[in-house]
Amino acid sequence: MPRLMLTDELWSKLKAILLEDRVYNKSEHRQTIEGILYRLRVGCPWRDVPEYFGLWNTIYRRFLLWSRKGILMRLFKSLSTDSDTEWEFIDGSYVKAHQHGTGAASEQPQAIGLSRGGNTSKIHLAVDSYGLPIEFIITGGEVHDSK
Template sequence: MTRREISDEVWAVLEPMLPAVKTAGRPWTDHRSAVEGAVWKYRTGAPWRDVPERFGKWNSIYKRFNRWAEDGTWEQLLAEVHRLADANGDVDWVVSIDSTIARVHQHGATLPRTTGAPPNHRNPRAEPPDHAIGRSRGGLTCKVHLVADGKGRPLSWVLTGGNINDTTMMTAVLDGIRVPRSGRGRPRTRPDRVLADKGYPSRANRGWLRQRGIAATIPERDDQIAHRRRRPGRPIDFGHQQQARYRGRNVVERCFNKLKQWRGIAMRTDKLARNYRAAIALAATLIWLRTSLINTA
């Protein structure tokens, strides 16, 4: 026997959220086989053509994964899981933000860096012009800027090239938080507090958080402290209480550890940023299901 990629307990919660199964036309690979085939591919980092036949035809699995990445189905699944977790009071709104680098495999860097769509704030799934691939010290890399809740589960993320500075992406990542309510009302978009390291303490970031009533625990860099001594100003409060809060920032590092257990996420082989983002959404959905809704390891 081969082990299931998704346990029966997780599937029982996930299945009702999936789109209706097509009944007309050619026989369709059932949803569980298709989703498990996609999970297997990204867990192992193997090419699509190597997906085992027990999941169905690899091309059918790829086409469904690609279609759902294009129409936003994977992110809608994650939003539904966020909604259920919030209804259960399981979302910890003291969030942590950071970024991680993923090397881009040569098979994922074959498209010209000018074939994406122009930036479009109305469509967050629009393909960026550079496909979120940049050249940094590690070669061709993709950076995942991510915010996790206080229990280390992904809430929102943005993909950029690996050469993009962290501090410039803080507002975009936090702006992506959208946790739907079970009843009437707008999705929740503002956490109670943001924990971040010394890559984020710009004046613009602090002002943006202050305007929205979001508390911040962000230490200053040495150069900022020295500048304040030359030109006295209002000091940043980072006493014992703030230091105690800051210890909780490690949850975002643990979140990256969970995501990078998937080899197809640890090294990007997708040509399109849209599909790589969908793979992260799939992994994030399973992380939330296992740790929140069914409370299994």
């Protein structure tokens, strides 16, 4: 059995937030979220998520649906309001963009900028006193952390 992350107390908070977003109260949602967290923590392909969490395809489809509807972002935002902000730390990390990742016609803005390393994006992350994320943004690679 894989290591689990959600305690009963944390699941009750997550369940209330999911119900606010009109996600049905299904018993398998807890295992689905555990499967999503497992995949994000381990970094394995979706097909390699253990069967203990359910069918990998179901977990992937729910992750994709909840991401597109903004449910996971609202979940993150509501959980980050309970943070200890006595101390806040910020940091940025560069992500190199693929050479074919720019130039396509799209209505959505692309967070890709030209820096000394080439085409890059930058993930800016702010964490609280415990090192838990409270805010993040993705910008072009030329944007400085202090901005």
